[in-house]
Amino acid sequence: MNDAVLVVGAGPTGLSAAHGVASVGRRVVLVEKQDTLGGAPILSGYAKLVPSGEWAKDAIGRMVKRVEDSPLVEIHKGARVTKLGGDAGNFNATLSNGKTVSAGAVILGTGFTHFDAINKPEWGFGTYADVVTTTQVEQMVGAGKIACPSDGRTPERVCILLCVGSRDRQIGREWCSKICCTVSTNLAMEIKELSPETDVYIYYMDIRTFGLYEDKFYWKSQEEFKTKFVKARIAEVTMAPDGKRLLVKGEDTLVKRPIVIPFDLVVHAIGMDPNEDNPEIAKVFGVGLEKHGFIDRDEQYTSTFSSTRRGIYVGGAALAPEDIDTCISHGLAMAMRAVGEMAASRHQRAA
Amino acid sequence: MPIHEKTLIDPQLLVQSDKLVVDGIDVSGHWNTMILPRTMTEYDPDFYETIQAFPGGENVHRCWQCGSCTNSCTMYAINTDFNPRYWIYLINLGYKSELVKDKDIIWQCVSCNKCTNICPKDVRPEGVMKALAHWLEAEGHTPKSRSTLFDEEFTRQCIERGRIEDTEVMFNFFRQTGQNLGAMLKGGWLRLLIERMNNVHLLRQGKIGKFVARLPLVQGFKMGWAMVFKPRTRSWGRTGEVLREYVEEQKRAAHAGIGSPTH
Incomplete structure (x- = not known):
């Protein structure tokens, strides 16, 4: 029986799980494939987080520091698990850096991959410099300047297209990515703060700012920051004859008329894909994937956060599109599951 | 080819000419009816502020298009062209020309206030209808009401x-x-x-x-x-003069920057 817990992935989920396990005095081995801890919020350079409004580097930075400062957490950066043997209570993992790890339980906080907007070519990403993703705008906000990549001008008019890589059977993304509506309304406000003269339009099918995000983000962006919401699924983005502005074509569903509106900057609210490494993760850890390619889970009510393999837990955006706050809760819940299960088997042995 | 969705064709966009030459080809006669494009190509994002400057229109920007106002509307039950939800959308995106098309029915609101009672975002559509009617009047699109x-x-x-x-x-x-x-x-x-x-x-x-x-x-x-x-x-004196000045001042303040005469 091994008392350590192997945590894979050092994003909000993994960091929270690692802290949780360490907080009850158990050893943690944290493995992160990148050279930096923090996961998507840090690696992709998110600006202010929803809903706290704190800068990602501060908020997630504290989570990283807490784990780095813990004497019970052994961290392997730039490393992957290449092999996992053994069973629940007694796993043996081999890392890509040659080290081997023994662990009683495994927690997968392997997260997601941003949808690559190039897979919707009709919306111009990859064709026109001024078509960008929400992640890029996050980085602009982080840098304190909203500008068109083509020539650096401040956009007079920006549109955000929702559901890019979400709710789209055509490209096999049948899920709602859950957070893009809130992220987009938040970005609309941040754009307006940095550039008060810029008008921001959001093209939507529905607005899904769930829970408390409704009035704090959706209503606020509309009522206090003049964000305009247009019900239209855009058909295509092309270049205007002036070679400068982009033409956004679609149908305004509510007036039943075609629209061709010029914009300076078009933003894709990209969704959350299953982690592109999931096929490999499934093979290495022997866990199943659900039909969309996210990691599958066992019965949820009494075997919470279990993957399809005993002793391996999965949570956060590895399960499905998820917001950061929920990922953090999942991490802590998985820590509870892992140490609880190990304690139970120790009692059994003692009896 | 039969025209589907005929209701979408705006009569103003139908063009007929006795003689029509397209790209050097004479298409007079059977092909002389053309429909101009109905594509919208611009927004006027500040127009809603004009409506907000008229009493009742203050909350128009809050609308999220649920349609509760139209569903509860007394007038809509009689005439489905009377659609407050639609006009509020036009106001918020600044589709002025579309609004003017409905100038002859917008004033028909009977102020039953069912829309205002049901509105989940407190837009107060009844007030918006009033503000809109007053805007149409101020812009000269409709004659002054009785x-x-x-x-x-x-x-x-x-x-x-x-x-x-x-x-x-x-x-x-x-x-x-x-x-x-x-x-x-x-x-x-x-x-x-x-x-x-x-x-x-x-x-x-x-x-x-x-x-x-x-x-x-x-x-x-x-x-x-x-x-x-x-x-x-008795002793009315200069009171009227002062009152008139005050009313003018208030009107100027309320409609500052609109650039249209107020009634």
Whole structure:
């Protein structure tokens, strides 16, 4: 029986799980494939987080520091698990850096991959410099300047297209990515703060700012920051004859008329894909994937956060599109599951 | 080819010409009917502020298009072209030309306020309908409404004299709204009103003494006197002037930056 817990992935989920396990005095081995801890919020350079409004580097930075400062957490950066043997209570993992790890339980906080907007070519990403993703705008906000990549001008008019890589059977993304509506309304406000003269339009099918995000983000962006919401699924983005502005074509569903509106900057609210490494993760850890390619889970009510393999837990955006706050809760819940299960088997042995 | 969704075709966009040459090819005759594109190519993101400047329109920007107003609307039940939800959307995106197309029905709102009661975002659509009607009026798209003309006459007398003379208000109102006073005195509600106020039924019953005794002679005399001499309320002085200035000031403040004449 091994008392350590192997945590894979050092994003909000993994960091929270690692802290949780360490907080009850158990050893943690944290493995992160990148050279930096923090996961998507840090690696992709998110600006202010929803809903706290704190800068990602501060908020997630504290989570990283807490784990780095813990004497019970052994961290392997730039490393992957290449092999996992053994069973629940007694796993043996081999890392890509040659080290081997023994662990009683495994927690997968392997997260997601941003949808690559190039897979919707009709919306111009990859064709026109001024078509960008929400992640890029996050980085602009982080840098304190909203500008068109083509020539650096401040956009007079920006549109955000929702559901890019979400709710789209055509490209096999049948899920709602859950957070893009809130992220987009938040970005609309941040754009307006940095550039008060810029008008921001959001093209939507529905607005899904769930829970408390409704009035704090959706209503606020509309009522206090003049964000305009247009019900239209855009058909295509092309270049205007002036070679400068982009033409956004679609149908305004509510007036039943075609629209061709010029914009300076078009933003894709990209969704959350299953982690592109999931096929490999499934093979290495022997866990199943659900039909969309996210990691599958066992019965949820009494075997919470279990993957399809005993002793391996999965949570956060590895399960499905998820917001950061929920990922953090999942991490802590998985820590509870892992140490609880190990304690139970120790009692059994003692009896 | 048959035209589907005919309702979407705006008659103003149908163009017919006796002789039509397209790209050097004569297509006169059978092919001479063309439909101009109905594509929208611009927004006016600040237009909603114009509507907000009219009383009642303050919350128009809150709308999220749930359609509760239209579903609860008394007028919509009679005429499905009466669609507050749609007009609020047009206001928020600044589709002015589309709004003007409905100028002849927007004023029909009966102010039952069911929309305002049901609205989950507190847009107060009834107020928006009023603001919109007033904007159409201010821009000259619709003639002044009868209630506006009445208010104007009423206010004019108040400000000039510190009091109103009912008969004069009514006479001027009838004149400004083009109602034929002679015809109304001959028949209709005005004749009925005067007859009943003066107990004409007593005359018809042959009770001439009673009729004469009850004739409001003093009031009649006062009415005539006021019509001719237009007395002002005591010590009215410069009050009217001050009031007028104040009202103008308030109007200017409320419609600052609109650039259109207010009523």
